[in-house]
Amino acid sequence: MTAPLLPIIALHRDELPADTLELARYMVGKYIVHDVPQGRMSGRIVETEAYPVGDSTSYAFIGRRPHNDAMFLARGHAHVRLTYGVSYMFNMSSEEEGTGAGILFRAIEPLEGLPLMQARRPGASLRDLARGPGRLSTALGIGMAFDGVDLCAGHGLWVGRVEGEETPVAATTRIGLSREMHHLRRFYVPGSPFVSGPRKLLVALSAIRP
Known part of the structure; x- marks a missing residue:
């Protein structure tokens, strides 16, 4: 490993x-x-979306089921979901054990392991x-096997x-929703070329420190 x-x-x-x-x-x-085994892939997170308790667009809104169980784990666990039969969405549980909510990782700035990512996304520009x-999950090799993984463990994913x-x-x-679109629940790095979606939509409505 490099x-x-x-x-x-x-x-x-904590x-x-x-x-x-x-x-x-x-x-x-x-x-x-x-x-x-081939090395390390990493990227700086430049965009996330929040799906809090009570959000009708959240995977957890229908209550705890086998397919969304990871959303109800203590914050910091992966929830991976296949959408439209083609793309894996990489989420992280966000509340206390038993409370269904999460955040979606929408985009990263790729840093380490670029050849490994490019092998999974041939022809894609940096x-x-x-x-x-969907591109994020493909580039990092994230699929259903990672559903429920503890992202605070410091190894693997x-x-x-x-x-x-x-x-x-x-x-x-x-973006990409048919309801509850008015909430300010997408967070991103202003000016980053790696943020997803049309540039005209990335008007900073508020600027804050994490």
Whole structure:
């Protein structure tokens, strides 16, 4: 395994805000890491979406079922869902054990393991390698086998931070939904070319520190 590009420290569960909106905001600027036998893949999170308790567009809205059980685990667990039979959505549980809610990882800035990601997304430019939730999962090799994985474990598929980093965060409305579209529940790094969606939609409605 090649030496890490950045000194990424695994996030502990007690570092994660115990509120879905706050967690979605907090995770912008953090890192997704996937350690595989061929090496390490990692990327800086530049876009998330929040799906809090009571949100009718959330996978957890119908209540706890076998297919969405990971959404009801303590915050910091992966929930992977196949949509339209083609794309895997990589989410993270966001509340206390038994409360169904989560955040969706929408885009990363690819950093480590670029050849490994490019092998999974042949022909994609660096900008488009993991720009969008389906592309992100494909590039990082995330599928249903990771549903329920503890992302705070610090090995395999995990999330982390770099000590001392600060990231500006903007909030706007979510995209790709047919209802509850007016809420400011999408968080992103202003000006990042790796954020998904049409550029004209990325008007910063608020700018805050995580």
